[in-house]
Amino acid sequence: MVSLLDFLAVTTLGLSSVLSSQTNPLSVVVSSFQPPLVLTARYSVNGASSLPFGKRIFIVRGGGIFSSKEETFEEDITSHLSESLAPTGGAFAAESSNSSPPVDYEAIGKWTIAYMGQLGLVYGFLWCLDKLVSRFNLPLPYYATIPFFYSFNLKTSIFSLLPNKKLKSQKMTQGDWEYNKRKKPSWTPPGFVFALMWPLFVFGLRATTAAMVLAKTGKFACLPIMVLMSHLSVGNLWNTVNNIERRLGPSVILLYALALTKAATAFAFYQVNPLAGKLLALTMIWLSAAAALETQTWRINPDPDTGKKETLYPARVTKWKTKFRWES
Structure with missing residues (x-):
């Protein structure tokens, strides 16, 4: 007081x-x-x-x-x-700066709405696909559904209510970008490792195992695949928080949430096709390493405004603002 x-x-x-x-x-x-x-x-x-x-x-x-x-x-x-x-x-x-900033409840609310909204849109899309397949008795060959699920890995963001690239009002000048540039841990893998692991190992196994599950269930809008879609929705949310809003603290928490939803997806897949569940579980190795890397990045990059580590919760600070896609 x-x-x-x-x-x-x-x-x-x-x-x-x-x-x-x-x-x-x-x-x-x-x-x-x-x-x-x-x-x-x-x-x-x-x-x-x-x-x-x-x-x-x-x-x-x-x-x-x-x-x-x-x-x-x-x-x-x-x-x-x-x-x-x-x-x-x-x-x-x-x-x-010794006092903690207040919680950004507006951001939490918008993130929740965006996550649930994306899940609803994806479910509606997959439900329509099921109706289309049933109505015209279309075949679902295994090797044809792999590219479909792989594209979902790349483009699920089209269902996101949050921006995945910077709005005009969010673009930073070069000086601002340098101001927000992050230091990397000494054990950060070289860039080509990320270029190989994410699109080939992680995305590839997601698509392959999802196609294996679809071959068993015969439906896109089924529980195991929707658990996978919840995992992808968390990934889109992480991308917005980390790369668009540049909130390092909350992005750490979201990476662990991403790991939890991946584990839940592997378990759901295992119930339908044990091999699919085991294969998907292999990607937990890379995701765990990514979470550890992000955690260390958070530790060595204090907030430039306070000199302290960013809060793990979303803080209500002027420089951070969560906006839906349709907001300027």
Whole structure:
């Protein structure tokens, strides 16, 4: 909580700062009693209407004005507050960074809606395929369904409600990109290993084993394949959080969720075709290594704004914003 000294400073200094021969103070509002203390002083010009003409925002520390800025009535104080908490703010910024940022419930809500929405869209698509196959008595040759499932590995993102490439408002300048560039653990495999393991080993076995299950069930929209689709949906969510929103902490948690859904998929496949389940389980080796790599990356890359490790939960911070595809 804010000290009495801060509260007295905010009321006395705030009022005196707007008093002049040209202005009339209308109100002084303490916007926050949690550090940092924020004061908004609204005033009007002599002879003008009774509506507020402007406001001055203060951030108070230790009984004194730490920062102040003149703003128009329409402007939001959020941008000024975030600027005052930047690393260049000195001791006050370091002091404020000790408290954990609030949870971004909006992001959690949108992620949940996107995950469930994608699953619903995929199920509807596969259900329509089943109806089409049944209506026209179409054959489902094993070797023809492998490319179908492989394409799902590559393009399930078309069902995602979240962007998988940067929106115009999310694109960063080169300077911003360097600012967010991450250090890699010393044991990170060379790039060609990723180029081989993901498309050939992981995607290849997903497609092959899914085709094996389809050959047994005769249906696309069946429980084992929908468990696989839930795994792919988590993968799309991870891609958005890690590569689009650049939230390193939550992306670590999502990678472990990806591993759990992969294990659930292997188990579901095993119930239908034991060989398919065993083959898919092999990809857990690579996924476990990827999760360990991401965890170490998180440990050695502190948030550049605070100098501390990013929170594993989604934090409500100005630089991070979750948007649906249709949001600008």
